[in-house]
Amino acid sequence: MTLSARRAVVYVGIVAVVGLVWVVLTATSAVAPIILPAPGGVLRSLARMAADPPAVLGPVWRTFEETAAAFGVATAVAIPLGTVIGASPLLHRAFEPVLATLAVLPLVILYPVLAASMGLGMPSKIALGAVYAFFPVVISTCRAASQVDAGLVAAARSMGAGRLAVAEHVVLPAIASRIAPGLRVGLGLALVTVIAGEFIAGLGGVGYQLAAASQRLDSPTLFAWVVVAIALTVVVNVAFGFPTAVLEKGVNR
């Protein structure tokens, strides 16, 4: 059996086992239906939602927009800032510990302030998502900028590159080829915190739908939205894979 075929078998096997455990737990009433609804109920909820696409796609699109805006704002600030800090040994030594410390603070404590000042609409979700996406990106950019190979810079200088050309042809590509993991973590955190923000206090989006179903004690619909949220995550991650491959390899012009 080829490796990919074996991998498929493993995937299917895991899903089958989880599904089986799910069926057994619900069919034997080992777990109350309000905590874990039967798979059939969740499927019926999904089918009902599929019959009314705007009711699903509306919240999904809202969450996607908030995530994209949060990630966009975060990278627009974090990449230039990280480059400047990382490129200077002094700034790097001064600020890297600060960034590393801030990154592990439970920044969700800011959310009441954000919600109070920006309202319950999209801006407060975007702000929280941006705060979370910012740190992995700025830290990885900083590290990449501080570790640019001095030999590559010397080679560029020997070929006539001035400061600007070194930045364009050596520093930026070196950073771009190494920040993809940081970007991926940042994007993931943006999506998680946007959904959490909607869940805690929101007016729409996937997180809001989760909260609404939860408060109605409508467990099948709650689980159906969990499925939707997972699907959204997969789509966002796959879509992110293409530009990342370009970043890591560069465009072979």
Add this chain to the structure above:
Amino acid sequence: MEAGAGIAVRDVSVLYGSVLAARDVTFDIAPGEFVSLIGPSGCGKSTVLRAIGGLLPTQSGEIVLRGRPVVGPMPRDVAFVFQDLALYPWRSARRNVEIAMELAGVPRAIRRRRALDVLGQVGLADVAERFPGQLSGGMQQRVAIARALVSEAPVLLLDEPFAALDEQTRLDLGGQLLGLLADRGKTVVFVTHSLAEAGYLSDRIVVMGPRPGTVVEVITVPMPRPRVPELMRSPEFHDLQDRLLTVLFQRSAHVPGPKTGPTP
């Protein structure tokens, strides 16, 4: 000497970081000459090479290249091959060769053609679109050499370009390098720690003593060109190796000797 692609190094001292790496180094290189710099590890031979290329400032003394004092990088006069190769991992072999032309503003079509041409000469035509990480050590070496050859610069500075390779590949690539240089009339300064390589490739060998390095002897290689591997079996070659060993061991055995002792 002053005109053409000659190089004059006069009483040059160079700091590497805060350490005096080379002290009062003096030698001349004639246009079209192939000169090797050898010496014990850490004797400052790479530092002197970088100073010739304008990548390191001299502490004192003067370097004159093509009749002009060296004050910074001179991409039109000097091409480098670095010890660690300095290939850009995000650029394909072809785009690594193109970068100097890109920096000089050569149009894309022209630089592409010239890069492919030179990659063909070093035998890499079929892997031009591969990235350095996808190439063997010897192939990466040839990309670095192609990048230096594609420049029209009359002076070629090579810093232990084959150091990472086994002796056989090293001498083989060295022979190929001689072939590539044959009709180009380039002036070459070649830093190496391989005595065989220095003897096989050079017209003259500048031997430096331990750090802070200074020139202890300049030896003319008494062998005809073109060089063929069989020359390495000749008595002249063995005498040369013998002499190089003698000079090197004499100097490093007498540390701190009268000529190479530490300066205050």
